[in-house]
Amino acid sequence: MAIVHGAVENDSATATRRSSAVLPWRRILARVVSGAVVLWAAVTIAFFTLQAIPGDIADILAGEQTYPGLKEAISAEWGLDESVFTQYLAFLGRLVTGDLGTSYVQRQPVADLLAAQVWSTIELAVVAGVVSALLAVVLAVVSIGRSRVVRSAMSTLELVFTSVPTFWVGILLLMLFSFQWRLFPVAGANGWQSLVLPVVTLALPTAGFLAQVIRESMERTLTEPFIVTVRSRGVSESLVLLRHALGHALLPVMTLVGGIIGALLGGAVITETVFGRPGIGTITLNAVTGKDIPVVIAVVLFAALIYVVVSTVLDILYTIVDPRLRAQR
C-alpha cells in the first residue's frame, strides 16, 4: 500500500484515476510474449547444448547406467533415429504438455521427482526472501541519517553478509547453534526449528545486498522536493522515512526481484546440501553427481520458468503500480 501512496503523490490525482480504469494491455501482452520468447530460448539452448556435448546422446542421457535394453529405450523416447529438427519439435511438444521426460538413473518421470520436492524449496526460498527483505529494511532504516561511523559500520556488515560464501555461513551457523549449543537440529525439514538455520543462511547475502540498494535509494528520495513538501505539512520524521522514502525506495527493489529469485534458488542448492534438506537443490546436486541429465535439463528449464514468470508478473504489477509507466504505453 505504501507503494501506491507514494506513487499517487508523485502525479496528479486526476490523471491516476482516469488511467487506472484502463490497464496497459498492450504493454502486458508485450511482456508476456517476451517472457515466452525467453523460455523458448532457454529450452532451445538446453536442447542444442545436449546435441553439442561430445559423445553419444543416448550415453549422455543414460548417465552411468549401461544395462542392456536401456539405449533402445532412450532412443525410442527421444526419437534419436529421427532428424535433429524432428527431435527438437518432439522435445518442445513434450514440454508443452508438461512431460519433462524420464530419469533413467532413477527410473521415474522427472516431473514426479520435481513435484515431490519442489514445495520444500519454495518454503525455504519464500521464507528466506521475506526474512531478507525485512532484515534489509531494518538495516537501511536504522542506519539512515546516522553518523558517518554508524553508516559505514552498517555498510561493512552488509558487505560481509553479501560476500561470505553461503556454504561457510551454513557450516558456521551449524557449528554454533546446532553442534555447540544444540538449539536447532542439524538437518531435515521437520517443523519450524529445522527451517531457522537454513533460512538465515540463505537470507543473509540477499539482505546485505538489498539493504544497500534500499538505503541508497532512500537517501536519494530524501533529497527530492516532494519530501520537503511532506515535511512542511508537519509529518513526523519517522513517518517521512517509513511511509514516503521507503515506499519510493521499494520501486527499484521490485526490478531486482528477478535477480533475487535467482540468488535464492542458486543459494538453495548449497543450503539444502549443507543442511541435508529435501528440495530442488538436493535434486540438482544428486542429478549432477549421478549424471542424471534429463533431471539436470528439467531443473534448468524449471529455474528459467520461475524466473520468467516472476519477472513478468512483477513487471506487469510495476506498470499497474507506477502510473508514470502507464503513460508510455
Next chain:
Amino acid sequence: MNHRHSARPRLALGALVASAALVLTGCASGPAASSDDDDDATPVTGGSVTWGVSVEPVCYNPQRSGQQNSYPIIRNFAESLVGKDSAGEYTPWLADSWEISDDGLTYDVHLREGVTFSDGTVFDAAAVKANLDFVADPANAAAAGTGLTNFSGATVVDASTVELTLESPDAAFLDTLASITTAILSPASLALPDNDLCAATSDLVGTGPFVLSDYQAGQEISFEANEDYDWAPGYAAHEGRAYLDSVTYRFLPEATVRTGALTSEQVDIIEGVQVTDTALFQDQPGYRYETGPSTGTAFSLNINTRIAPADDVRVRQALRDGFDLDALVENQYLGTVERAFSSIGPDSPFYDADLEDSWGNDVDGANELLDEAGWTDRDGDGYREKDGVRLTIVVGYPEPYIRDQRDVLLQAVQAQVKENIGLELDVQSTTSAQFTDELAKATWTVYPNTLPTSDPSILFRSIFGSEGFLYAKAPEAALDDLIAQSRETSDPAERKKAFDEIQQTVVDDARYIPLYHPVYTVASTDLVHGIAFEPQLNSPSNSYDLWTSK
C-alpha cells in the same frame, strides 16, 4: 590396519574361536582394543539408531541400483540366495545349500524353508525363478543383468529346490548369487510398472530383517524391524529378528555436517568420515572408529599402452617408479588407508602379496629408463625432451568421479615426477561424456579409477579384458586367456595362479599403477555396538547386527 580386526569378529558361525584370538591380537596392538572389548557385552534388543550417510540413493531397487552407497541401506530389506564371509567363503542365506554338477553347468539350489516376503508372500522356488529370469532378461533393463551373462535359465524342481543352468562353467557365479544385484524381491514387486521400480515405497518388498516405514526424499529413510525374521545369513553375528526396533538413515552429504551431527549426538553413527576428522573419533573415549575391508580394485592409474609416449614400456615403468608413493599416501590420508602394491585389495583371498615392496620409489632407475628410451634433452622448464617434443602424459580425470581428494593425490604425484624424473604428468579434470567419447575412439591416455569389489574374474574382465571398457579396442593387449582361465576353474589354487599372473603382468609392464586401497570408514558413539562390514560389498553392513545401549 583396524579393519582386519574389526571385520572378522562379526563372523558368527564357527568363527567364535578365531574371533577370540583376534580380540587378543586387537588388544595387543592397542588402538583397536576399545571397540573389540565390547563384543563381550550382551546385546540388547530394542531401541533405535540413526545413521548419517553421505549419499542419498537415487534408486532403492537392488536389481537396478549401481550406486555403492545405496547398498548398505537396501540390504536392510533385500537379501540374496548366498552370503559371502570375510574369508571369501560362501555361506547359506536364503539358500540352505547348493550342489554344483561336475561339469560346473548345473547348480541345484536348496532354499531355506519358512521364509516369507514382508508382504506375506511365501519365498519359494517359483519366486527365485521369477527373479532370476526377470533380472537376466535384457528387456527388463536391470543393472544385474551384466553378472548373469552365463546364465541360461532356472527350473523349479519342487517348492524349495531350484535348478540353475549355465552356458559355460563360471567360478564367479556364486559371487553373482551373493551379489546384492541378484537379491530376491517379492514377485509382486517385479510386476511394478517400469517407472515405479526404483522408488522407495511399500511396493518394493524383500525378505530382509527390516521393513520400510518412512521415506522423505532428500532427507531420510526409516525402517522397522521385521518381527518374523529368522533367516540371517551365515556370516551374521546373531540369529532371529534384528536387535533394533527401528533404524533411520539421514542423508547428510557434507562431511563436516556428519561429524558435527555425531559429536552433538543428533545421529548415532556416521559413514564416510573425513580424513581430518579421524582424530576426533579414533581411540577417543565415547567413540568408535572402524574401517572396512578392501577387496575391490585399488585407486589406480590405467595407462593406454597404445598412445605415445606411454606406448614405450620404459616410460610407463619410469612413471611407476618415479615418486615416493608411501610418503604421498601417508601425507594425504594420515594413515587411514594403505598404499597399494597390487590391483586388488589386501583383504581379498586372491591378493598377490609377492608384489609388496617389489616396485616404486626408484628414482635413479626411472631416470636410467628414460635416458635409455631417448628422452635425454631438457627444456627450459626442466622437463625431458626427445626431438623437441616434451615428455608429457595426460591424465584425464572425469570430474564427477573425483572424491576423497584423489585429484590432490594426483597433483602430488605430478609435482614429484616433474622434480624427480622430468616427466610432465598433465592432470586434467574432464567431463564423463568426454571420457565416454575418448573411450569410444580409444584416444584416452591415462584413466584413474577404482572398481567396487566383486569376484576378481569379474573385476579383471572389466579392466583388462577385451570385453571390458578400457581394452575393448585393443584385444591384443587384453588378458582374456588368463581371465577365462580364472573363471572356468573352481579350484582356488588354480584360480589364484591365474590371478597372480594377471596382477604381476599389469604392474610389471606398468599399464596399471596401483596407488592406494580405498576403504569405508564408520564412526559412532560407544553406545552403538555390532558395527560390521559386508564382505561382498566392503561397505558397512545393514543394521541387522547393530544394537544400542542408549
